[in-house]
Amino acid sequence: MTTASTAPWLLVTASIAATYVWRGAGVYCATRIDPQGRLFAWVTCVSYALLAGLIARMIVLPVGTLSSTPLIDRLLAVGLSFAVYYFGRRRPLRAVLSGVVVFILISALRDAMG
């Protein structure tokens, strides 16, 4: 049961607005920035670092269901994906699936062993 007091339309509208603020601010800045310039290069670096941080967090410190799995399983699986990617021929599909399938197998094994 929910104890929510906010009306759904207000909740969703406010959340959309709170997200679009960043998108809109990005467009506003983007139209005033030189794509060949240093500021653009710096913001691109910030984007990459931010996304890497977000993804690393999802793997190392996940919230929700994933947090019930041992860290070592997650690190092993993602390590395998990177190994397949770099030592194979940089095929994303193959790399991602091998890591995820191994992760599923380890989780199933742990389940089976109780």
Added chain:
Amino acid sequence: MRLIMSTGQPIGIRFPLIVVPPAKLNGTASTITARSVRRQAWRDASGLPSLVLLTSMTGFGALARDSELGLGWAWLATAGIWGLPGQLAMVELYVSGTGLAAIAVAVGLANARFLPMAVSFMPLLATGLRRPLWLWLLVQLMSINSWAGSLRAFPTVPIALRRNYYVAFAGQCLLAGLLGTGLGYMGAAALPDSVTLGLIFLNPVFFAIILAGTPHRPGQVALLAGALIGPPLFWVNPDWGLLLTGVVGGTMAFLLTGSSSAGSRA
């Protein structure tokens, strides 16, 4: 064109799991048309990107139903917020009875990455655009998927056709996301626990691999910096740690690689 069929398709829906390296755009520059670019974008998006969106938004759909948020609202949230961390924050705080202002701030913080992403991406779509107003609409389609996928493909897409590529790629992603939201809401995800975990895990692993494939050298350094300092900073401060990671890691990468590399991309 290379066609790779998955051996272990994790869900029952048959997806054309085709991964075409963007460099293999058929034909020379003179034969690349808006139509061929769109078709290429659909092909690129129809593999892992669609699968990842389908499965991750299934999780959001299921959560929305558990939270007694209507399916229409869940769909509107997916299309309107179009950023999973913010969507999850919205639903989780809604259930916990948090006030509207606090929810909006949390959702905003969880999706703040869209600011630097838009700044570093939208100029690439602006070339030759007669009405810059379109950018305000195009930015709504931006997600990690369409951002990374487009940046990957843009070196082989003529500048004038990049908007076509982006809209086709991102549009396909949005459809997969909406489909996933609906499937999750209707409880299609009755899978063994280990498989469910694997599908959730698919999300970060996919993004890690896709980003690792960036040809942009300062970007590679920034990725490494962000991945290393991200978790500790998040652990210290869950609200601001991520933004700090972007600024600190990005600045480190920018200084380390030197500004001479500015404009060397796309």
